Amino acid sequence: MAAPFNPPTNFDSKPEVPKWVPPPPPTEDLEYAKLHSIDLSLLDSPDPEVVKQLVETAKIAIGDDGFLYLVNYGINLEQLHRQFSIARYLHRNISEEDKEKLHWDPQGGLYAGYKPPFGWRTIKGKYDGISQFNFYEEEYKSLDKVPECIHPFMDEISAFTEYLTRSVNKRLLTLLSKVLEMPDDFLYENIESKGPTPINEGYLRHALFHPFKNEEKGMGEGLRMFGHTDFGTTTMLFSVPVTCLQLWGRDGIWRYVKYAPGALVINIGDTLELISGGHFRATRHRVHNPPPSQETFERLSVVLFNGSKGDLRMQPCWDSPLIKREGCFESQGAYKEFKVLQDKGIPIPTNKEWREISIINTRHPTDEPEKLLKEVTVDGVKYIEVINQGVRVLQPL
Numbered sequence: 001m002a003a004p005f006n007p008p009t010n011f012d013s014k015p016e017v018p019k020w021v022p023p024p025p026p027t028e029d030l031e032y033a034k035l036h037s038i039d040l041s042l043l044d045s046p047d048p049e050v051v052k053q054l055v056e057t058a059k060i061a062i063g064d065d066g067f068l069y070l071v072n073y074g075i076n077l078e079q080l081h082r083q084f085s086i087a088r089y090l091h092r093n094i095s096e097e098d099k100e101k102l103h104w105d106p107q108g109g110l111y112a113g114y115k116p117p118f119g120w121r122t123i124k125g126k127y128d129g130i131s132q133f134n135f136y137e138e139e140y141k142s143l144d145k146v147p148e149c150i151h152p153f154m155d156e157i158s159a160f161t162e163y164l165t166r167s168v169n170k171r172l173l174t175l176l177s178k179v180l181e182m183p184d185d186f187l188y189e190n191i192e193s194k195g196p197t198p199i200n201e202g203y204l205r206h207a208l209f210h211p212f213k214n215e216e217k218g219m220g221e222g223l224r225m226f227g228h229t230d231f232g233t234t235t236m237l238f239s240v241p242v243t244c245l246q247l248w249g250r251d252g253i254w255r256y257v258k259y260a261p262g263a264l265v266i267n268i269g270d271t272l273e274l275i276s277g278g279h280f281r282a283t284r285h286r287v288h289n290p291p292p293s294q295e296t297f298e299r300l301s302v303v304l305f306n307g308s309k310g311d312l313r314m315q316p317c318w319d320s321p322l323i324k325r326e327g328c329f330e331s332q333g334a335y336k337e338f339k340v341l342q343d344k345g346i347p348i349p350t351n352k353e354w355r356e357i358s359i360i361n362t363r364h365p366t367d368e369p370e371k372l373l374k375e376v377t378v379d380g381v382k383y384i385e386v387i388n389q390g391v392r393v394l395q396p397l
């Protein structure tokens with residue numbers, strides 16, 4: 001049995017953090033994506049039939065939707081809400097001095113540090129209502145790199161991150177290795193990054209979406225983030241009540257992801273799509289404005305992006321019996337685009353190059369029009385075309 005999360009509980013010696021209470025879910029009747037739920041505790045079942053069934057469900061979920069709910073993964077609701085409370089505390093208490101000192105530089109290929117609510121470039125852009133703090137390796141190594149107000153809580157943030165990367169993600173990757181019919185430790189040992197800090201080559205994000213005032217509502221044409229795929233292995237989004245996350249179905253329809261208290265919403269990143277030869281789907285997702293009943297709420301989002309080993313160049317795992325038997329799916333996403341390069345004999349980017357260039361090139365709803373690049377229409381659907389290191393990526397709006 002995997003040990004449950006056991007965080008530091010020395011709260012008495014720390015400043016008091018007001019409790020984050022989830023706002024009420026939307027009252028509207030929204031169209032939701034029907035996602036599968038994976039009970040991660042079943043992976044420890046002594047009954048091989050139970051594990052087999054779990055692998056079958058995971059296979060369908062990541063092949064069809066590329067998204068799933070993970071439940072019973074070892075962190076309880078109270079522990080989770082404590083992390084949300086700390087994230088909100090960070091955004092409420094970060095000093096103006098720290099905002100300057102820890103200001104991010106996404107054009108350097110990393111999101112590390114403080115993102116002010118003024119766009120996604122290093123220099124200030126238009127107001128977009130999204131503040132973030134992103135924790136990479138350096139932020140775990142040195143207190144100097146994180147806002148002073150959360151110094152007393154870095155033990156809890158580190159323990160939480162470590163549990164997610166070294167326990168939850170390890171078990172999730174065991175399950176996904178089983179889907180590829182590879183040894184249990186295949187993805188965790190060979191593809192997932194390892195490093196001296198709990199986050200490895202990934203990052204943890206504390207994001208705060210500020211509610212738009214009336215005059216700001218038309219901004220970004222109703223979108224807070226454009227459709228995109230994440231570049232790493234797995235993304236762990238903690239399900240939040242303010243309902244904005246949407247995913248792109250195979251039928252080309254955007255559907256909301258419903259709030260499931262305590263659940264982790266998992267999505268597959270480009271790395272796993274490539275290694276699985278398209279059997280796992282890096283599904284496009286976006287952040288929409290909230291429905292009217294939630295328009296005045298702050299949206300707090302805590303996300304852990306697991307990172308793949310930076311020096312690897314991804315290609316399908318040809319040893320996988322699943323791939324040997326069924327081949328690869330060339331009809332979709334990053335896998336298809338990488339294959340075009342390979343067939344032309346052009347070296348494909350390493351994981352590190354891919355993630356840096358994805359960050360530098362990503363487009364956002366409040367970008368100046370000239371930055372939005374080319375709009376193209378394929379099969380009646382409008383996309384933005386972005387060329388990442390010679391790889392053509394289509395982002396549906």
Ligand SMILES: O=C(O)CCC(=O)C(=O)O
Pocket residue numbers: 207225230237244245285286287301303
């Ligand atoms: O906040 C969310 O729900 C999703 C954010 C997201 O997709 C991202 O930051 O890559």
Ligand SMILES: [Fe+2]
Pocket residue numbers: 228229230235285
């Ligand atoms: Fe994302």
